Amino acid sequence: MSMTTPVAVQAVAPTVVRRGRPGLRRSGVATLVTYLVLIGLAVIYIFPFLINVVTMVKTDADAAANPLSLIPDPWSWGALHRLFLNSDFPTWFKNSVIITLFVTAGRVFFDSLAGYALARLPFRGRRVIFGSLVAVMAVPSVVLLIPKFLVINQLGMFNSYSGLIIPLLADAAGVFIMKNFFESIPVSVEEAARIDGAGPFRVFWSIVLPMATPAVVTIVILSFQGSWNELGHFIVAANDPSLTPLTKGVAQLASGALSAGSQYPVKLAAGALMTIPVAVVFFIFQRRIMNAAGGAVKE
């Protein structure tokens, strides 16, 4: 190309020189500093959770006296015992699993479908839809607490799984993320398939979606977390104790137990146990986040 700048040409020779020893030594120190920073940060991010797990098997007195200790003295299964035998914890857990599975599957499908349409398919009203999505993202969820209850009640979905699940099935932020990702993929691959006569859904399902693995993984993780974390919606969508999911249950446990002394081991045990499923999902997808993000369509 005639546009090649002189700078780029000049730079070829110095490359060889840069491989020399001074560069190596400098990068050695830099690498050491990088590792120290990485490890220091990792300790800050992980140590609180080690404390959480260990405190599950401490007595109340030990938890108050030695909050930093990672060795229970004495070991006590009292907190776990109370949680499983004298509370509704198992029911909360079951409800959270049901809700989260449905919500995650729905969001991955609906968000990517809409994100693809907004990124690629030219149709009248696309800009309006996208504009409203951005506006919808700005709606404070707290604005919706009261009226959402009214709508759910009106539709006869109060105190049912459908009331807990269906309103969470689509989220604007997910559509936003998928649209951004689809726009970053080169159009060339799709165009080849379209010229061969593949329909929009076929192109989306068999060509574009498989290439969007990193973004889909992001959506899966965010949806799983989002529905597992959800609190406000569950407060207004049901009041039947048999339909209470973990967040609402543990929040009630936390505030209820506060009045009868701190009882941190029971609360921390509930918190740690409700973290396990999302942690497992994260560890399953972790590999794919690392590997798949790189080279979907380089050529």
Next chain:
Amino acid sequence: MSTGTVTTTPDVKARRHHGGVNRRDATAGWLFTAPVIILLGLFLLVPVLLALWVSVSDWTGRGSPLSSGVNFVGLENYRSLVAGGLTTSDFGIALKNNLWYVVLVVPIQTMLAMVLALLVNRENVKGRGVFRTAYYFPSVTSTVAITVLWLFLFSTTGAINKLIAFFGGTGPNWFNDPSAIFHFGATTTPTALSGSFLGVTWWDWIGGPSVAMTAIMAMAIFTTSGTFMLLFLAALQNLSPEVDEAAEVDGATGFQRWWYVTLPQLRPTVFTVVTLGLIGCWQVFDQIYTATQGGPAKTTLTPAYLSYATSFGSQNWGVGAAIAFVLFFIIIVFTLIPRWFLRERKPRQFTIGKATS
């Protein structure tokens, strides 16, 4: 490029083909977006309109807000937010608390997320996956679980104060300490700052968050930086390494490569992260609901929680809805800020174009 491909086929055929694709695309476009539109319409738009009506009505929470006994009261509920009295000062305090929360949390979490992503993305670092897992892990946990942990860590005899004591200091009584951090222990209001806005003195406006709120802010940064790190990582891994390599060959330092090569390419992601951060930070609710219920001395009260408490607690549904809509408006204004700051500027765009060619 795309037009080039089309023109290689015979003219007539291409035109007919094109027309068919367009109509099919239009139908598909609406079909693909229909589920999201219907769901969001039914559970977002309809409720918002209902809430809008409640905010200009005297609905007391009994029966349907659309029933004939409910009256239109104009902007009465909104006026009570600025007219003085307890409602106004509560609203002012909540705004002040949340404003400091946004001003401190959004920049810190965005920068931290980018630093984490850049560190983890370095090619010569071994065990990148382990570090990535470590930083993302807090984002996995639910707010309720983290809040319970945080109450324990920041309790009077908790882990944080044990650490502070280890270094010879005395930790505060975190979640029960209402003193403003930028007052530095001063308790009397200087006369120069005794004027007030929305029932809150200027002295309190500039005081910064309370010690209790600081603990909650630390929790927000702790739990969100990992999520945003993932967004930055996805973007970094989609950048072509050639540009960065070219800059390195040209002798650019690490900082220069980050500032002139990586950062401009990350602009869309920075925009996404800052926008999502602003939206999230103005809706602090779960932590307050679980941990402090607005206390101590209302220093962790946020507009989101105040709206909830005013409606469900005080049964003052009209005012609660009005607060929610003012909050809605604030969020819209704040999301326009990154749009303005991060807009494409002509000269810089030209520079990038030259560097990549």
